[in-house]
Amino acid sequence: MRRITGSLPGKAAIGVALIGTLALAGCAGGSKGGGGGSDSAPTFDPNEKITLEMSWWGDDARAALFGQVIDKFEAKYPNITVKQTPVGSPDDLFNRLATDFGGGGTTAPDVFALGGAKPQEYGSAGALLDLSSVKDIVQTAKYPDFSLTNATVNDTLYGLPTGGNATAAFVNKDIFEKAGVPVPDDSWTWQDLIDDANKIGAKGLKTDDGKPIYGLDLRIADILGTYVGQETEYGMYDWDGKLATDASTIADWYQNEVELRDGKGLPDPSVVTAGWSLTPDQQLYTLGQAAITFGYSNLIGSYEAGGDTLMLTPPTDTDKTGVALLPSAFWAINAQTKHPAAAAMLMNWFLNEPDALTLIKDTRGVPFNPDAAAVVTPLLEGASKTAAEYVQKTLDSGTVAPPQPNGGANMNQYAQDGEANVLFNKKTPKEAADEFVSKLTADLAQG
Helix, strand or coil, X not given: CEECCCCCCCCCCCCCCCCCCCCCCCCCCCCCCCCCCCCCCCCCCCCCCEEEEEECECCHHHHHHHHHHHHHHHHHCCCEEEEECCECCHHHHHHHHHHHHHCCCCCCCCEEEEXXXXXXXXXXXXXXCCHHHHHHHHCHHHCCHHHHHHHEECCEECCEECCEECEEEXXXXXXXXXXXXXXXXXXXXXXXXXXXXXXXXXXXXXXXXXXXXXXXXXXXXXXXXXXXXXHCCCXXXXXXXXECCCHHHHHHHHHHHHHHHHCCCCCCHHHHHHHHHCCHHHCCCCCCCEEEEEEEHHHHHHHHHHCCEEEECCCCCCCCCCCCCEECEEEEEECCCCCHHHHHHHHHHHHHCHHHHHHHCCCCCCCCCHHHHHHHHHHCCCHHHHHHHHHHHHHHHCEECCXXXXXXXXXXXXXXXXXXXXXXXXXXXXXXXXXXXXXXXXHHHHC
16 A cells, blocks of 8 residues: 555545446547547537537436435536436446447446446546546546546546545444443454454344344445455556455455354344445345444434444554555546537636535545535534544545556455355355455456
């Protein structure tokens, strides 16, 4: 991991697990600066009737919120109509983009959300607008360099981050008290977690409406990278885009899951695998059915619905937390857009316009642009403020993880495949780890 210093504008953001492989066709640049490497900045005609399509993932509440933001945008620019196409999950959006860009990109949204390795994959395929062509509109100069790494390919920037996030552990103090187990603190180890989760899971506790209470609500995609970051120099990847861990570290993680399964700290494997795709409001922890979970720091607002929640750094057996500041999601522009200036204005509206920021607040992370952050930060209170303080603590630790490189899109899928094979006794931890490393290494080699 790399050292950084300074004060963080972005405080918290949603993290997402991104899976799937995209087959992208190379896309030529559009007119009026629509493609990468444009020699002149695109222009905006306030008298031209323009329709833009914007797409993102999230629940109905996010769709309603973004609808309000777009209403304000359209009120300021009455010649622009924004067609909103929200979807439920990242995969829903990525599957659509894969089809759109596989056909040349003309049917893809003008502005859309990306995450993980997707900005690098789409950028290297020529599908995204080179933001240098609209740099003044979207204010690229105001973003710290480390926040742009995931969206930069060969020194070309293809996306801007919604904000920063950090992995955290969440502890339901009500359940710990009900189980008679002492509440942990930041000094806990992985064995402490295993022991606590197994004690709670083995007690057969029930919620008020009779549902089972488990020790740990686990989604491997939310914690494996942090665990690997504790055990290795760089984390999952190094700064050259190569795999920086080995099979033994992955096998150790899977062995932890075996101990949790056998000790009743985890639910039945079928419940674990069903939880991979659940939104935060549907997860066991949020429903008051788990004592511990992992997720991104901004989720404390959702998780508090499950009970009195304490946010801690994840357990560690080393002198490293493995927690690093990561941009969570990016806004990007279709290289084939017919209206690059208007698309850039819409993107900037969501990222930096005060009228929009006062609505969005930290639901997509406090902006990395310090001027925009100055608008949002004073509005944070309660759980949002707690999350912001946690992310600031992460920044103070001075570490930023190398970005997920092009070729890393299937990492979460491979981790889940291995987890399922281990929990259902189809493979040993070593066998599952060997397969994980082999497949991911091959993907990275292909780029």
